[in-house]
Amino acid sequence: MLVLSRKKDEKLMIGEDIEVTIVEVKGETVKIGISAPPEVKIYRGELLDAIHEAARQPAPDLTELDRKLRAKKEK
Amino acid sequence: MTDSHPIVRFSSSRFGDIEIPEDRLISVPDGIIGFPDFTRYALLDPSGGQSLFLWLHSVDSPDLAFIITDPLSFVPDYQIETSEPDLDRLGISGKEPPALFVIVTVPENDPDMISANLLAPLLFIESDSTLHQIVLEKGNWPLRYHLLAEERCDTGAGSAGEVR
Numbered sequence: 001m002l003v004l005s006r007k008k009d010e011k012l013m014i015g016e017d018i019e020v021t022i023v024e025v026k027g028e029t030v031k032i033g034i035s036a037p038p039e040v041k042i043y044r045g046e047l048l049d050a051i052h053e054a055a056r057q058p059a060p061d062l063t064e065l066d067r068k069l070r071a072k073k074e075k
Numbered sequence: 076m077t078d079s080h081p082i083v084r085f086s087s088s089r090f091g092d093i094e095i096p097e098d099r100l101i102s103v104p105d106g107i108i109g110f111p112d113f114t115r116y117a118l119l120d121p122s123g124g125q126s127l128f129l130w131l132h133s134v135d136s137p138d139l140a141f142i143i144t145d146p147l148s149f150v151p152d153y154q155i156e157t158s159e160p161d162l163d164r165l166g167i168s169g170k171e172p173p174a175l176f177v178i179v180t181v182p183e184n185d186p187d188m189i190s191a192n193l194l195a196p197l198l199f200i201e202s203d204s205t206l207h208q209i210v211l212e213k214g215n216w217p218l219r220y221h222l223l224a225e226e227r228c229d230t231g232a233g234s235a236g237e238v239r
Contacts, residue, residue: 038164041108043210048109050192050218053180054141055110059089060181062142065189066126068223069149 088137103206143176173198190219
């Protein structure tokens with residue numbers, strides 16, 4: 001993995017048309033601005049992880065979950 | 076079934092061989108996030124209408140399937156805000172309001188921690204059998220909303236915030 005150090009307001013380019021700007025650095029949080037063509041999809045890593053996890057799951061016992069969820073609603 | 080449409084057959088690693096009339100295929104033009112190459116799905120209801128859950132099953136990959144549910148039956152105030160340009164981009168402006176679904180995850184070793192992804196819902200346009208997934212950048216909807224557990228959201232699930 002390429003690791004670069006950047007300061008606030010500094011940019012880096014990915015290819016010709018994706019521009020990444022460090023907008024703010026505060027404690028453990030970094031705010032990043034990204035300019036990219038609309039066809040470039042930008043997602044948080046944890047969203048992709050969660051959807052991959054959802055896609056991998058075997059068929060669970062939904063009957064039991066249906067029962068519990070309905071019981072919870074009636075409460 | 077009195078349907079004269081051709082039958083589509085596909086196999087599922089979870090449910091075995093499946094046949095559905097071609098006109099019941101669902102098109103997902105951009106795919107589900109992380110799976111852009113799979114654009115043909117079928118909605119399966121193994122419970123025959125008894126369950127809160129359906130399966131959105133890829134017709135082209137036996138392993139690729141998602142459990143989905145209607146979020147409004149759990150979160151009555153769940154709202155999606157989509158702007159006109161968003162709807163235009165998806166090609167669904169001027170059509171009927173889409174039906175909402177969300178993807179559900181059931182942890183194998185702890186099913187009670189079942190959660191729904193309220194951050195990236197599915198919009199289903201029934202009139203043309205098309206489904207789009209969007210990411211809600213406003214509203215702080217959680218990636219993992221627990222349907223059964225008392226603690227509704229993971230801490231540090233990450234707020235939405237603006238992406239672009």
